[in-house]
Amino acid sequence: DKLVLATHNAGKLREIAELLAPYGIDVVSAGDLGLPEPVEDGDSFAANARIKALAAAKGSGYPALSDDSGLAVVALNGDPGIYSARWAGPTKDFSLAMTSVEQALAAAAAKGDSNRAAYFICALCLAWPDGSTEVFEGRVDGTIVHPARGNQGFGYDPIFQAEGESITFGEMDPARKHSMSHRARAFALLVEQKFKA
Numbered sequence: 446d447k448l449v450l451a452t453h454n455a456g457k458l459r460e461i462a463e464l465l466a467p468y469g470i471d472v473v474s475a476g477d478l479g480l481p482e483p484v485e486d487g488d489s490f491a492a493n494a495r496i497k498a499l500a501a502a503k504g505s506g507y508p509a510l511s512d513d514s515g516l517a518v519v520a521l522n523g524d525p526g527i528y529s530a531r532w533a534g535p536t537k538d539f540s541l542a543m544t545s546v547e548q549a550l551a552a553a554a555a556k557g558d559s560n561r562a563a564y565f566i567c568a569l570c571l572a573w574p575d576g577s578t579e580v581f582e583g584r585v586d587g588t589i590v591h592p593a594r595g596n597q598g599f600g601y602d603p604i605f606q607a608e609g610e611s612i613t614f615g616e617m618d619p620a621r622k623h624s625m626s627h628r629a630r631a632f633a634l635l636v637e638q639k640f641k642a
């Protein structure tokens with residue numbers, strides 16, 4: 446059977462395809478099917494993941510897998526959080542988004558909070574055309590570094606260093622990122638519950 450990957454983000458598509466590769470599942474992206482992007486107006490990663498997976502499953506008639514994810518910075522009360530994509534603006538400029546994070550952290554430090562802790566969250570949602578859904582969440586903790594380092598991965602990877610690591614996600618090869626990332630951890634839960642029944 447076919448699985449629709451309900452994302453229009455090239456970086457996520459690549460990582461999800463890599464994570465799914467060992468399972469021999471026939472995947473197609475929502476973009477390739479010409480499915481429109483639904484309005485993401487949920488108030489959590491899980492809610493937005495449900496919106497995207499349901500839209501793709503109902504629009505295609507196939508099961509769909511979505512990914513809603515983002516970077517939460519502790520000193521910024523969890524921002525950019527579910528607005529992580531929006532911080533990059535309409536041109537999806539993540540150097541702008543990373544600069545905004547650093548400026549906000551500098552402002553927090555000037556007020557006495559120099560905590561640079563942050564975490565990535567990933568909510569994966571599997572949805573079926575009948576409207577049923579299941580969500581799997583993963584998280585990885587780390588710190589925000591400055592300046593940004595590396596050009597692997599996507600999004601905020603160059604400013605995120607996972608706990609216990611000396612290189613950023615932007616400097617990691619994909620296999621190493623998959624050994625610890627929020628997306629890989631959410632995926633491990635999905636596999637455990639759906640593929641090994």
Ligand code: ITT
Pocket residue numbers: 451452453454457485497512513514515516527529530539565598599600601602614626628
């Ligand atoms: P879709 O909704 O089409 O899937 P999107 O980019 O709009 O794509 P989100 O609303 O979930 O997706 O935004 C999540 C943002 O968080 C994403 O654009 C990245 O910049 C960032 N992000 C998520 N996972 C990341 C990762 O592994 N590394 C770096 N940045 C990540």
